[in-house]
């Protein structure tokens with residue numbers, strides 16, 4: 001009997017549902033060719049439901065999602081909801097509740113796609129960012145003192161646990177081992193964040209001794225931004241914390257041809273993972289069917305690979321990378 005996978009679908013807000021719809025068409029087309037099937041279950045979580053019910057997520061959301069093989073997510077963010085409510089209440093809350101401790105974001109320029117980087121092509125732009133996805137500044141640790149007064153204090157702490165840092169680094173080392181160039185760069189800020197990145201650097205160096213076939217390197221985050229533009233070919237795998245990973249992957253998306261192409265996976269290698277185009281909900285384009293669905297399609301490809309359907313993933317990648325639509329920037 002052929003294998004069936006149960007996929008939870010959260011189309012979400014804005015253009016999320018329309019790009020996910022295209023992604024599902026691709027997944028449904030490749031499945032029978034590769035000898036498996038997919039069953040999709042829709043969840044209406046997002047801004048519209050929140051405005052209607054006052055609830056961002058039902059309390060059982062994470063438990064329900066744990067029953068699925070993977071989650072396929074469109075986008076979260078609604079123009080009528082104050083920024084932060086849905087992002088924290090849905091996206092971040094699911095990443096945390098499902099302990100999706102890796103955010104994997106490939107930065108790959110497909111042949112024929114226009115990059116804003118002059119003189120850089122598919123040969124030069126092909127790396128992966130491993131972003132820690134459950135800690136750092138995103139942990140939500142902080143608070144106000146005397147809010148709204150002239151003596152106001154606002155605190156926001158970056159939480160870096162030995163366990164959280166090490167499991168992220170270990171994942172990055174293993175991933176690097178599987179790649180041709182086997183080069184792993186730690187992206188940090190050891191010259192200023194002398195506590196957080198001291199821990200990252202120590203753990204990184206300890207693991208380097210274990211993974212002797214991996215070439216290691218270090219770059220400060222500001223220099224990483226510079227080199228992503230000037231010499232992207234220096235990078236093979238970059239591992240970094242949550243906030244830096246968020247920032248450098250938007251830059252990564254631009255050099256690979258735009259938000260319309262950039263996909264990512266929120267991974268719990270021991271649990272349920274969630275795949276998404278990283279471009280956001282683009283509310284002003286909703287319903288116009290103008291947003292490039294390739295990022296969602298490539299997120300679907302990453303989902304197939306995580307499910308163990310590598311050949312199906314490669315088939316989707318071959319098809320996607322041969323499309324003219326790749327040159328559409330958003």
Ligand code: IPM
Nearest residue numbers: 076077087088091092246278
């Ligand atoms: C991303 C997004 C999110 C993040 C927002 C929407 C909370 O920018 O997935 O990169 O900061 O992680």
Ligand code: MN
Nearest residue numbers: 246247250278
């Ligand atoms: Mn982001």
